[in-house]
Amino acid sequence: MDRSLLTSLNEARAARRPVAVITELETGKKRLLLSTEVTGDSLEPQISARLTSGKSGVEETPQGDHFIQVYIPSVRLVVIGAVHITQALAPIAKACEFDLTIVDPRTAFATPERFEGYSLHADWPEEILNATLLDPFTALVAVTHDPKIDDFPLKAALEAGCFYVGALGSRKTHAKRVARLLDAGVDQNAIDTIHSPIGLDIGAATPAEIAVAIMAEIIEKLRNQSVLGASK
Amino acid sequence: MTETSFEKFDALMVAQNWVNEGRKIAIATVVETWGSAPRPTGSHLVIDSEGNFEGSVSGGCVEGAVVFDAVDAIESGKPTMLEFGVADETAWEVGLSCGGRIKVYVEPVTT
Numbered sequence: 001m002d003r004s005l006l007t008s009l010n011e012a013r014a015a016r017r018p019v020a021v022i023t024e025l026e027t028g029k030k031r032l033l034l035s036t037e038v039t040g041d042s043l044e045p046q047i048s049a050r051l052t053s054g055k056s057g058v059e060e061t062p063q064g065d066h067f068i069q070v071y072i073p074s075v076r077l078v079v080i081g082a083v084h085i086t087q088a089l090a091p092i093a094k095a096c097e098f099d100l101t102i103v104d105p106r107t108a109f110a111t112p113e114r115f116e117g118y119s120l121h122a123d124w125p126e127e128i129l130n131a132t133l134l135d136p137f138t139a140l141v142a143v144t145h146d147p148k149i150d151d152f153p154l155k156a157a158l159e160a161g162c163f164y165v166g167a168l169g170s171r172k173t174h175a176k177r178v179a180r181l182l183d184a185g186v187d188q189n190a191i192d193t194i195h196s197p198i199g200l201d202i203g204a205a206t207p208a209e210i211a212v213a214i215m216a217e218i219i220e221k222l223r224n225q226s227v228l229g230a231s232k
Numbered sequence: 233m234t235e236t237s238f239e240k241f242d243a244l245m246v247a248q249n250w251v252n253e254g255r256k257i258a259i260a261t262v263v264e265t266w267g268s269a270p271r272p273t274g275s276h277l278v279i280d281s282e283g284n285f286e287g288s289v290s291g292g293c294v295e296g297a298v299v300f301d302a303v304d305a306i307e308s309g310k311p312t313m314l315e316f317g318v319a320d321e322t323a324w325e326v327g328l329s330c331g332g333r334i335k336v337y338v339e340p341v342t343t
Contacts, residue, residue, distance in 0.1 A: 069274050
């Protein structure tokens with residue numbers, strides 16, 4: 001491996017860009033391709049498939065064996081609202097190996113005691129959310145019920161291309177939210193992608209059951225829409 | 233299965249830091265696994281010419297052998313493929329107790 005390839009690989013990973021490294025096992029020759037550079041490569045179908053599945057492995061080809069290693073950014077979950085549902089959602093998200101960040105400016109909710117061991121910010125989303133936190137490998141759920149807190153992160157998540165954006169609230173609450181987001185200049189098509197009512201319809205009744213429904217909906221989106229191979 | 237967090241003990245970041253320090257290094261990568269293998273395909277171990285290492289390609293079962301061959305690869309400048317499994321004659325020394333088999337590709341980093 002060439003030193004410059006190692007550097008480029010680490011740069012791509014640090015920037016959370018999906019990248020593939022292809023090694024010709026006969027010769028040791030390597031090449032690095034960002035997910036945006038795969039088109040036209042002699043192994044394009046194989047590389048694309050592996051970027052989509054997130055799985056590395058050896059491909060046997062007439063030109064010899066190639067090891068295709070894909071580096072996919074870890075999947076993040078940003079939760080707006082340090083509420084009861086979030087207390088149930090946090091351990092589920094952790095078990096599913098999501099990188100979890102919780103944001104709630106209300107210090108009565110965002111206490112270390114309630115969220116011990118989790119990344120918790122008792123700040124306004126405006127102060128925390130930025131391009132390094134929101135990207136296509138991030139899911140955002142807003143569960144405070146408070147437009148002053150929820151609206152900004154919903155808009156920011158849609159703009160950042162987060163693969164899942166969900167908001168708690170009844171259909172009536174959501175209709176008002178849609179009107180506010182339209183007023184704020186958010187595109188109708190983008191607004192239509194917000195999951196609300198939030199979570200798969202499993203008849204969830206308790207905070208823990210709602211958390212399960214939310215997590216299931218996020219995973220469904222992640223696994224069924226080639227999010228892992230998404231490129232930006 | 234996804235690449236997890238970007239942390240201090242990330243083998244590829246360690247590799248880059250070591251190269252920047254002028255150390256001669258090799259990178260070992262799990263390229264295939266069969267049966268129960270402790271670390272998934274794509275796992276990395278970085279080794280320098282003194283035998284220092286960071287990361288893992290197994291649960292500690294075969295790292296010693298990989299480091300040994302990596303030091304050779306650094307000297308020769310040539311990549312090599314290693315295979316480990318309980319069927320190995322050397323299983324007692326460097327086999328995988330879990331019963332799986334793994335292939336590890338070891339390549340020197342050239343500057």
